[in-house]
Amino acid sequence: QPELGGSLLHETTATIDGLPAARWLEEARTALAAMPNVTLLPRTTVFGYYNHNHIVLTERVTDHLATPSADLPRERLWQVRAKEVVIATGAHERPLTFADNDRPGIMLAESVRVYINRYGVAPGRRIVFVTSGASAYRAAADAKAAGLDVTLVDVRPDSAIGAERALAAGLRYLTGHTVIGATGTKAVTGLIVAPVSASGGIGTHVTLPCDCVGMSGGWTPSVHLFSQSRGKLAYQPESDIFVPATSVQNERSVGACNGTFDLAALLAEGWAGGAAAAKADAARSFAAEPATPLGFKPVRVLPTNANPLKVRAFLDFQNDVTAKDVRLAVREGFESVEHVKRYTTTGMATDQGKTSNMTALGLLSETLERPVPQVGTTTFRPPYTPVTFGAIIGSSRNELFDPIRRAPLHEWAQEHGAVFENVALWRRAWFFPRPGENMHAAVKRECKAVREGVGIFDASTLGKIEVVGPDAAEFLNRIYPNAWLKLEPGRCRYGLMLKEDGFVFDDGVVARVAPDRFHVTTTTGGAARVLAHMEDYLQTEWPDLKVFVTSTSEQWAVIALQGPKAREVLAPFVEGIDLSPEAFPHMAMRTGRILGVPTRLFRVSFTGELGFEINVPTDYARSVWEALYARGAEFGITPYGTETMHVLRAERGFIIVGQDTDGTVTPDDLGLGGMVSKQKPDFVGKRSLTRPDMLLPDRKQLVGLLSEDSRTLLEEGAQIVADLNQPVPMTMLGHVTSSYDSAACGRPIALALVSGGRARINETLHVTTPTGFAAARVVPPVFFDAEGKRVNGTVEAPAHA
Incomplete structure (x- = not known):
């Protein structure tokens, strides 16, 4: 609720220690607010109780404000580690289960009382209260005091009515009656009731005209948070309730959630629970007048003359579960309470069974002819009440909305003017522009430096x-x-x-x-x-x-040193590793030291040039990088970013998974079918690779594309067709996956997935552009150094495609 006080917020007749309940409540709240060691959180709900007294709350901060401050969040998530927890979550009124109890205007009796006493709203002018317990008498009396026409129907026989009878003075009330139906479609217009004899016989029915029904089947302690704490429940047959029994964490339950419903008693129990949690030896008694009306008779489904399998009597109003659904579940063989819950969906809605569970458990108990404790309860899962995703993610907005990871060399790149891009969760250097350079000029310069000298690249995000x-x-x-x-x-x-x-x-x-x-x-x-x-x-x-x-992604930083001069830059710093081509060939790895730092040195290349990937512990990344960068100055060392890396790898026909693949590509589609072992008995995906559809000749295959005019840069994602004269919609053969302006090739190049691509080499296809189509020739997907000589340090002048 939006303020503290529970049921006292709509209490108009009771007094506590001689004060009207409303005044006593206000004084208590004022005293608490003045205490420096107390934090009051109105508009806040505890929705989860986890291990080690981890309590999670959601506070609704601005939903109620017409013009909230821009500095305030809509909601706030609180996470508390408590030494002691006192649970005082109260109880939920049970609805009654009878035919047609879902008519609009049929509501809980205490809800009628809240509308009248707290909000000054009459839910109806002619109200019928139907109950199996004492508390509804108080609601009926308040409705009568508000000037409404009130009739009270009690399922219990007249002999079972106690002190609550005094509250019915001046009311028309019927005892020993059942409800056999309701009239009305868009709103309730009447309640059909009939007397029930001691032997269970149903007498002549009568229709009570009404425009509102307040029903009350007693009260169910709210044990959800206690159960979330893994506490064990005990069943009290005299009250037909489950109450907290064995605590697992430093917790105590007090008041109505503990099965104590008398106002004076539950106040005293709450005081004692708080004192015990605070390790204080204190007790206090409270005087509450008038006495709280107590006692009720549990009724699973109100008796009727009709066939119970044909009566639509609802248990769970949110999931539309009826009594006959539970009986059907048992006939279908579902006997476990958890199975019945899932078969019928009772208690699975956002209220987690707060109103429906005990009635459903009782009905299941009767149907199976087993005691309620043997049937057991379902699991009360968090959240206790619905929680918005916004509250859970909390501070995830602006820069925190999408967390960014920064590589070990991020600051160095930032200091040297890098422009960054987001790659997965990483912030990576995209390119390093010099004054007056745009991206294309910077990338062209970086590519040329790698091909002719040496480039240095932060590959730590691998x-x-x-x-x-x-x-x-x-x-x-x-x-x-x-x-x-x-x-x-x-x-x-x-x-x-x-x-x-x-x-x-x-x-x-x-x-x-x-x-x-x-x-x-x-x-x-x-x-x-x-x-x-x-x-x-x-x-x-x-x-x-x-x-x-x-x-070990965070443990190893990776510095890629690529280009014909890479070995000369690296050599002075390496200890314990022979860098000669004979001792350290391509696709080899050696362990040793660089600048005294342990390293795993890879002789690999994603550029097609002589290359090394230097793995060092993350903490040493910058010092190693700066030493290499200083040494490489005489060789024209150039830092390069991800865009240059993409161009260099595309020139050599190297793929990027997720860019040149789309989740439907096989190794053979990429021209890498030779990698698939024909000798191994099994591996992940082996059976699927032999399926007929995987072997079709018209599968999309990776090829290269060169625009015929040698100037047009094809767009990534552009669709490809064979014939421009075909009717619309045209048959698409595939799409462009990668496209760059290559300095080494002297022209734009592109990779594409094309249906039957390898059989189309030298064929001219047509690629969509913003203004129409561009003709492009299909070529093998390797545009530069097809023989792979440069990766072994054999430097030749760049040969244009």
């Missing part, structure tokens, strides 16, 4: 996974389509990772560090999903393999 154990090689042999068992320590291999459907999932270079240890790299955006993929298979498919996989 995913890195340590795969360790005696079965590490066997594990990789199963998770990748190519072979790994015979890879020697100190050597690297490129691997494509497939999903079970045979489509490319990720890729990267894997180095064997030792017989039982591999250093696996993944794409920047794929690190988390690859690790989860590996863990999934280890835990569910191959639990017998002795393998551990550990993310």
Whole structure:
């Protein structure tokens, strides 16, 4: 509720210690607000109780304000670690289950009382209260005092009525009656009632005209938070309620949620609970007048002459679950309370069974002819009340909305004028413009520096996974389509990772560090999903393999040194590693030191040039980078960003998963079918690769495209057609995946996925442009140094395609 006070907020007749309830409440709230060690949180709900007294609350800060301050959030999430918790969550009134109890205007009796006493609103002019307990008498008396026409119908026999009878003075009331139906369509117009004899016989019915019905089947303690704390409940048959019994955490429940409904008693219990939590030896009694009307008779479904399997008597008003649904569930063989819950969906709505659960449990108990404790309760899950996603994400707005990860060399790049782009969750240097340069000029200069001298690139965002154990090689042999068992320590291999459907999932270079240890790299955006993929298979498919996989993405920074002069820049700093081509060939890995720092040095290249990837502990990344950068000055060393990296790799026909693949691409579609082992008995995706659709000749295959006018830069994502004279809609053959203006080739180049692409080499196709179509020739997807001589340090003048 928006303010503290619970049911006292609509109490008009009771007094506490001689004061009207409203005044007593106001004085209590004022005293609490003045205490420096008390924080009051109105408009706040505890929605979750977790381990170690972790309490989570949501505060509605500005929803009620017409013109809220821009500095205030709509909601605020509170997370509290409490030494002691006192739960005083009250109780929920139970509805009654009878035919047609879903008519508009049929509501809980206490809700009628709240409307009248707190808001001064009459829910109806002729109100019928139907009850099986004492508390509704107080609601009926308040409605009568407000000048409304009131009739009270009590399911209990006259002999069961206690002191609450005094509240019915001046009212028309019927005892020992049942409700057998309601009239009205868009609103209730009448309640059909009939007397019930001691033997269960139903007498002549009568219709009570009304425009509102207040029903009350007693009260159910709100034990949700207690149950979330993993506390155990106990059933009280005399009250037909579950109450907290055994606490698991430092918690105590008090008041109505503990099964105490008398006002004076629950106030005293609340005081004692607070004192005990505060480790104080204190007690206090309260005088409350008049006495709280107590006592009720649990009734599962009000008796009727009609066939119970044909009566629409609702238990759960939110999910439209009826009494006959529960009976049907039992006939269908569902006896567990959790199964019945799921079969019928009772208690599964946002109220988590607050109003419906006890009636449903009681009906299930009767149907199964088992005691209620044997039937048990369902699980009360958080949130206690619905919570917005906005409250849960809390501070995730503006820069915090999409968390950004910064590479170890981010500050250096920032200091040297880098323009950044977002790649997955990382903020990466896109290019390094010099004064007066736009992106295209900067990228052209960076590409030229790598091809002719040496470039330096921060590749730290690559995913890195340590795969360790005696079965590490066997594990990789199963998770990748190519072979790994015979890879020697100190050597690297490129691997494509497939999903079970045979489509490319990720890729990267894997180095064997030792017989039982591999250093696996993944794409920047794929690190988390690859690790989860590996863990999934280890835990569910191959639990017998002795393998551990550990993310080391943050532990290793990666500096890529690429270009014909890369070895000369690196050589003075390396200890314990022979950098000669014979001792350290392409696709090899060595361990040693650089500037005294441990390193895993990879001889790999994503540019097609002589290249090294220097893995060092993250804390040393900047010092190693700056030493290399200073040394490389005499060789014209140039830092380059992701855009240049994309151009260089595309010139060599190297793919980027997620850009040149779209989730429906196989290794053969990429021209990498030779990587798939034909000898291995099994690997992830093997069966799918043999399916007929995977072998069709018209599958989309990776090819190169060169615009015929040698000037047009094709757009990434542009669609490709074969014939411009075909009717609309045209048959699309594929799309452009990568497109760049290549300095080394002297013209724009593009990669594309094209239906039957390899069979179309030298064919002219047509690519959509903003103004029409551009003709393009299909070529192999390698545009530069097709023989791969440069990666071994054989430098030649760039040859244009």
